Amino acid sequence: MIAEHPAGRAFDTMADTYDDDFTQSDVGQAQRSAVMKDAFRIFPGRRRLLELNCGTGEDALRFAENGWRVLALDASERMIACARVRRENLGARDNPQFRQVATEDLREIAGEFDGVFSNFSGLNCVRDLAPVARMLAEKTTPGSPLLLCMSTRVCLWETAWYLLHAKPAKAFRRWTGRHQAMLQGMPVDVYYPTLNTLKQAFRPHFRLRGVRAIGLFVPPSYVESWIQKRPLLLRIFVRLDAMFSRLPLLRKLGDHMLLHFEKTGEAV
Ligand SMILES: C[S@@+](CC[C@H](N)C(=O)[O-])C[C@H]1O[C@@H](n2cnc3c(N)ncnc32)[C@H](O)[C@@H]1O
Numbered sequence: 001m002i003a004e005h006p007a008g009r010a011f012d013t014m015a016d017t018y019d020d021d022f023t024q025s026d027v028g029q030a031q032r033s034a035v036m037k038d039a040f041r042i043f044p045g046r047r048r049l050l051e052l053n054c055g056t057g058e059d060a061l062r063f064a065e066n067g068w069r070v071l072a073l074d075a076s077e078r079m080i081a082c083a084r085v086r087r088e089n090l091g092a093r094d095n096p097q098f099r100q101v102a103t104e105d106l107r108e109i110a111g112e113f114d115g116v117f118s119n120f121s122g123l124n125c126v127r128d129l130a131p132v133a134r135m136l137a138e139k140t141t142p143g144s145p146l147l148l149c150m151s152t153r154v155c156l157w158e159t160a161w162y163l164l165h166a167k168p169a170k171a172f173r174r175w176t177g178r179h180q181a182m183l184q185g186m187p188v189d190v191y192y193p194t195l196n197t198l199k200q201a202f203r204p205h206f207r208l209r210g211v212r213a214i215g216l217f218v219p220p221s222y223v224e225s226w227i228q229k230r231p232l233l234l235r236i237f238v239r240l241d242a243m244f245s246r247l248p249l250l251r252k253l254g255d256h257m258l259l260h261f262e263k264t265g266e267a268v
Contacts, residue, residue: 019082035119050113050116051063051073054074055076055119061083063117064095072099073103074122075100106136106139109139113144116136121150121151121190148259152192152257153192155254157254158174161222178190198259213254214256216254218255
């Protein structure tokens, strides 16, 4: 019997509509395609990939199609069920493997991996990432890349959008580093670590190789209905993100940060 994780239970309520609400949205596709462009550059020729917080399996299925053996984990039973249905609909049998495992329980899984991937803020639901980094170090080969897409502490779009809508509490909700979100009435604690805190949490097993913003000009998902009516503007924002998202200050001010770590030779 799998112990239920509070975040897993909360995300269960979103699983059935997640792909319509986010994966297929214009914002979701624009932000994801920026992440995947980097993922395919950073992970070439690698073989065994561990994905954390895989949701409905969009990225795991893509990696598997491109030759990776993927073990994809999520705390939500419903998300994992949706991911398995998608895999079956594609006619695939055991790659990716989808398992209901919380990130805090990574020790439960067997095997060694050549890369680790986490997309769209699942790691923001984990209070302390240092033990996670230690567990990942035990399960990865030397030189393995980690590519982690996490919500930022300060998102320019979010602050401006909610101030313009006279919602100051929402405008600044990330700034204290912690916020309780409600998913269909179910609470989930969300943490917004700074870049320095993240570097420290992953040291000494992983060293930071690069950081870029995901969703700097491209807006967050709650702006979907506004940006959908402005497709040309969205295309311009995608181009601007490609041009400016790696600049030192701006890379921390998007909706998400994409962090590229590499496993060092430090003993675990
Ligand atoms: C915003 S969704 C992102 C899903 C997917 N990675 C994507 O790109 O669409 C966040 C996911 O993180 C999962 N999650 C949250 N906290 C978790 C935890 N502590 N352990 C494992 N999964 C978690 C949720 O169940 C949810 O599926």
